[in-house]
Amino acid sequence: xxxxxxxxxxxxxxxxxxxxxxxxxxxxxxxxxxxxxxxxxxxxxxxxxxxxxxxxxxxxxxxxxxxxxxxxxxxxxxxxxxxxxxxxxxxxxxxxxxxxxxxxxxxxxxxxxxxxxxxxxxxxxxxxxxxxxxxxxxxxxxxxxxxxxxxxxxxxxxxxxxxxxxxxxxxxxxxxxxxxxxxxxxxxxxxxxxxxxxxxxxxxxxxxxxxxxxxxxxxxxxxxxxxxxxxxxxxxxxxxxxxxxxxxxxxxxxxxxxxxxxxxxxxxxxxxxxxxxxxxxxxxxxxxxxxxxxxxxxxxxxxxxxxxxxxxxxxxxxxxxxxxxxxxxxxxxxxxxxxxxxxxxxxxxxxxxxxxxxxxxxxxxxxxxxxxxxxxxxxxxxxxxxxxxxxxxxxxxxxxxxxxxx
Amino acid sequence: xxxxxxxxxxxxxxxxxxxxxxxxxxxxxxxxxxxxxxxxxxxxxxxxxxxxxxxxxxxxxxxxxxxxxxxxxxxxxxxxxxxxxxxxxxxxxxxxxxxxxxxxxxxxxxxxxxxxxxxxxxxxxxxxxxxxxxxxxxxxxxxxxxxxxxxxxxxxxxxxxxxxxxxxxxxxxxxxxxxxxxxxxxxxxxxxxxxxxxxxxxxxxxxxxxxxxxxxxxxxxxxxxxxxxxxxxxxxxxxxxxxxxxxxxxxxxxxxxxxxxxxxxxxxxxxxxxxxxxxxxxxxxxxxxxxxxxxxxxxx
Numbered sequence: 046x047x048x049x050x051x052x053x054x055x056x057x058x059x060x061x062x063x064x065x066x067x068x069x070x071x072x073x074x075x076x077x078x079x080x081x082x083x084x085x086x087x088x089x090x091x092x093x094x095x096x097x098x099x100x101x102x103x104x105x106x107x108x109x110x111x112x113x114x115x116x117x118x119x120x121x122x123x124x125x126x127x128x129x130x131x132x133x134x135x136x137x138x139x140x141x142x143x144x145x146x147x148x149x150x151x152x153x154x155x156x157x158x159x160x161x162x163x164x165x166x167x168x169x170x171x172x173x174x175x176x177x178x179x180x181x182x183x184x185x186x187x188x189x190x191x192x193x194x195x196x197x198x199x200x201x202x203x204x205x206x207x208x209x210x211x212x213x214x215x216x217x218x219x220x221x222x223x224x225x226x227x228x229x230x231x232x233x234x235x236x237x238x239x240x241x242x243x244x245x246x247x248x249x250x251x252x253x254x255x256x257x258x259x260x261x262x263x264x265x266x267x268x269x270x271x272x273x274x275x276x277x278x279x280x281x282x283x284x285x286x287x288x289x290x291x292x293x294x295x296x297x298x299x300x301x302x303x304x305x306x307x308x309x310x311x312x313x314x315x316x317x318x319x320x321x322x323x324x325x326x327x328x329x330x331x332x333x334x335x336x337x338x339x340x341x342x343x344x345x346x347x348x349x350x351x352x353x354x355x356x357x358x359x360x361x362x363x364x365x366x367x368x369x370x371x372x373x374x375x376x377x378x379x380x381x382x383x384x385x386x387x388x389x390x391x392x393x394x395x396x397x398x399x400x401x402x403x404x405x406x407x408x409x410x411x412x413x414x415x416x417x418x419x420x421x422x423x424x425x426x427x428x429x430x431x432x433x434x435x436x437x438x439x440x441x442x443x444x445x446x447x448x449x450x451x
Numbered sequence: 452x453x454x455x456x457x458x459x460x461x462x463x464x465x466x467x468x469x470x471x472x473x474x475x476x477x478x479x480x481x482x483x484x485x486x487x488x489x490x491x492x493x494x495x496x497x498x499x500x501x502x503x504x505x506x507x508x509x510x511x512x513x514x515x516x517x518x519x520x521x522x523x524x525x526x527x528x529x530x531x532x533x534x535x536x537x538x539x540x541x542x543x544x545x546x547x548x549x550x551x552x553x554x555x556x557x558x559x560x561x562x563x564x565x566x567x568x569x570x571x572x573x574x575x576x577x578x579x580x581x582x583x584x585x586x587x588x589x590x591x592x593x594x595x596x597x598x599x600x601x602x603x604x605x606x607x608x609x610x611x612x613x614x615x616x617x618x619x620x621x622x623x624x625x626x627x628x629x630x631x632x633x634x635x636x637x638x639x640x641x642x643x644x645x646x647x648x649x650x651x652x653x654x655x656x657x658x659x660x661x662x663x664x665x666x667x668x669x670x671x672x673x674x675x676x677x678x679x680x681x682x683x684x685x686x687x688x689x690x691x692x693x694x695x696x697x698x699x700x701x702x703x704x705x706x707x708x709x710x711x712x713x714x715x716x717x718x719x720x721x722x723x724x725x726x727x728x729x730x731x732x733x734x735x736x737x738x739x740x741x742x743x744x745x746x747x748x749x750x751x
Contacts, residue, residue: 061539068536071503071529072496073571089571183551185558230735237486237554238734241685245727248682256720374678378562385555418566424559428552429544 055107058429062100066093092418103430145299149292157291159407161363164298165356166399168305170383171392172352175309177381178390178438179318180345181325183240185377186227186247190220190350192254192372194357199267199367200260209273209362213355220354221347223250228346232339247377254369266368273297273362294363301359305352309392312348321345322390375417382420386427388434397436453592458715459708464599464668466707467606471661472684473691473699473706474613475654481630481694482650484550488557489537490658491681492564493530497659498672499572500526502579509580523605526663527656534655535648537564542651543644569674576671602664609660610700613653617696626650630694679723683710686730692740701741 073089129137149157169191176184194216201207201215231242254261261267272294277286312318320341323331332338361367379402387398406416427434472494479487504522513521541560545553587596617623628636629646637643665680666672687706691698706726714722733740 058540058544061536061543065536065540068529068533069567072500072533073567089567092567181551183554230731234734234738237484237550238689238738240554241486241682242731242734245682245686245730248679249724249727252721252724375562378558381555381558414570415566417562418570421559421562421564421566425541425556425563426559428548428556428559429541432548432552 059100059104062096066096092415096422142303149295154291157295159404161291161295161298163399163403164295164302165360165363166380166383166403167302167396168298168352168356168359169380170387170395170399171305171309172349172356173380174349174384174390174392174395175312175321175352176345176349177384178388178395179313179321179325180342181321182232182342182345183237183243184346184349185240185244185374185381186250187243187349187353187380188372188374188377189227189247189250190223190353191357191360191376192250192369193220193223193350194354195361195367195371196254196261196267196357197354198358198361199270202270202361203267206271209271209358213358216358217351217354220350220357224346224350225343228343232342232346244374244377247372247374251369251372254372261369264369266366266370268366270361270365270367272365298359298363301355305355306392306396309352313392317341317344325390379417379420382424385424386434388437390438391434391436394434394436394438398434401435454715456593458711460593460595460599462708462711463704464602464707465711466704467602468661468665468668468703469680469684469687469707470700470703471606471609471657472680473687473703474610474696475658476685476688477691477693477696477699478626478650478654480688481696482626482647483542483546485542485553485557486685487651487654488554488681489541489561489564490654491677491684492561492568493534493655493658493677494662494665494680494684495565495568495672495674495677496533497526497530497662498666498676499568499577499662499674500529500659501663501666502577502672505580519601523660523663527659530659530662531652531656534651538648538651543647565675565677572674574674576673578671579666579669581667581670598664598668602668605660605664609657613657613696616653622646622649682730683723683726686726686733689730690733690740692742695740695742698740698742 070089145160148160152160169187172190173184173187176182176187197216197219198209198212201212202209207215227243227246231239231246234242255264257263272287275286275293320331320336323334323336324338324341324345328338331341360371383398383402384395385398386401387396388394402420406413472490475490475493476487479485479490501522504525505518508518508521509515537560541556542553545556581598585597587594587599589595615623617626625636625641625646626649628639628641629643633643636646661680662672662676665676683706684703687702688699689702690705691700691702693699706729709725709729710722713725717725
């Protein structure tokens with residue numbers, strides 16, 4: 046499944062990689078003033094060493110030198126997956142669900158915090174997956190919908206004291222409206238134009254949030270957002286329980302994530318889902334088969350936006366504070382990296398991607414700073430080595446454009 | 452009136468910068484139909500390489516004028532090489548892949564370079580030695596700073612030079628041939644791989660020149676300085692008609708002028724929004740841009 050076929054290409058790529066890191070040295074190795082030469086060089090050296098290590102490993106594998114490790118591993122993998130297949134899929138899903146339901150009982154605060162983060166990104170990733178993975182529309186401003194959802198709840202909660210549960214559909218609805226507003230003028234464009242225009246829209250939303258002082262309080266953000274509440278029976282009277290503890294919040298986001306997974310799964314197997322894929326594979330052919338491509342693309346946008354809006358409302362309720370800083374392009378890029386890494390169009394893939402990109406950096410705390418750097422590198426390399434992702438979707442065909450490029 | 456003339460001068464200065472960056476987008480798009488997301492990073496790399504070289508040369512006691520010229524030349528050359536390396540690693544292996552793959556790879560490269568800069572050069576603004584270019588000409592209330600004169604002059608020289616390269620030389624002819632038809636140009640003996648590399652190199656060199664001048668103009672550089680100007684320059688390239696070199700120059704000046712005028716007369720907080728609005732409006736109402744006539748429907 047490699048894009049690079051022949052050995053000649055690989056040697057070219059290897060030479061290019063060495064050249065690339067060599068040429069980066071002066072830029073990233075020298076600081077003006079020259080005094081900080083060594084620390085900067087060290088950072089650079091680590092990046093280069095990591096890249097080289099991975100590359101050598103990969104090269105060895107290509108040559109079959111790692112066979113002595115790989116063959117037993119493959120046999121073990123086959124045995125495990127064989128055993129896994131014996132157990133029905135519903136049992137697996139039940140096991141995952143049970144494990145995630147009981148997590149707050151034994152997990153400590155920190156682990157729970159990470160788990161909540163992962164689930165928020167699962168919602169975001171799955172939402173973006175509808176747009177990018179299923180409908181094949183590259184959206185680089187996805188985080189705008191997250192922002193719309195977050196600000197919707199923040200404003201309604203602070204000014205009108207509306208409950209979280211009432212605001213949740215409102216946030217989703219407003220995000221969908223925003224999706225349509227952004228989608229309407231842009232969806233006539235193809236591929237790469239769409240990407241840069243959505244990027245522009247994402248930035249516009251952030252700039253507006255930053256500068257509309259009277260509504261959003263600008264860069265200072267909005268404070269005092271109420272946490273989600275539940276009706277609670279206390280001393281024979283119905284009161285309201287505020288879910289301030291992480292455990293309660295965890296169940297809220299778990300519910301939202303489960304809803305998202307279910308909705309996207311059902312969508313994937315519906316007529317609309319098929320239409321999304323038809324548009325992705327070949328827009329002209331889809332149109333010929335009677336798919337209203339414009340409406341379908343707009344729908345994909347709105348649906349993706351809904352999940353972003355839900356996740357945004359939860360984000361505001363959990364942090365009890367929102368500011369435009371949380372909705373930068375880098376966030377969009379991170380969500381996109383999850384979708385790409387996991388496999389475009391694949392639900393388990395996106396969940397895996399969210400786990401890999403949120404939970405793994407927590408494990409390697411010391412490398413926190415390198416996170417985005419690694420994301421970027423992985424994204425580029427993934428496209429070359431395995432464009433379908435870690436857990437590829439089942440129904441992905443040759444894209445119509447695949448032949449035409451370059 | 453004086454305010455207007457001052458804004459006009461500022462607009463031309465900024466427009467020149469956008470024009471230089473836009474050329475890289477338009478040339479690369481013209482030849483391989485790729486939006487080079489990493490292009491803004493060459494602009495930032497130029498800014499940083501410039502500050503490194505200028506400080507170092509100034510510390511060696513090189514006279515300011517020579518120091519400037521030398522740093523400009525070396526930075527452009529450096530970024531040109533960097534661009535060929537990026538092309539070789541992130542784009543060339545994907546020549547046969549889907550456009551989405553190449554776009555994502557370009558985006559990944561952009562994130563990689565930006566964060567690499569942040570990690571090694573720091574999160575904060577890095578100051579430029581501005582004493583070299585302090586001062587200016589005063590006409591009543593209107594100031595034409597030396598830096599602005601420098602930017603306009605360098606931009607003009609580079610634009611004329613690029614025009615000569617593309618329209619007067621054999622290499623330029625090869626570039627235009629490759630942009631028109633890769634297979635045919637390969638058949639007549641043009642090494643298209645090398646021409647594509649060269650296109651990246653030329654575009655990045657121009658962006659690097661813009662980066663170093665922006666650094667001198669505003670007095671500092673930042674690791675993420677390539678992002679927003681990158682999008683604006685892309686808007687300029689689209690406005691001029693993507694793939695069209697003269698169009699990109701024109702588009703750059705228009706975007707620069709609109710931004711400065713909007714900041715001066717409408718709202719300085721929202722000045723970044725106008726370029727995006729122009730981009731969206733152009734793509735919606737006249738996707739071929741001002742000068743682009745040879746755009747087939749696969750591009751839009």
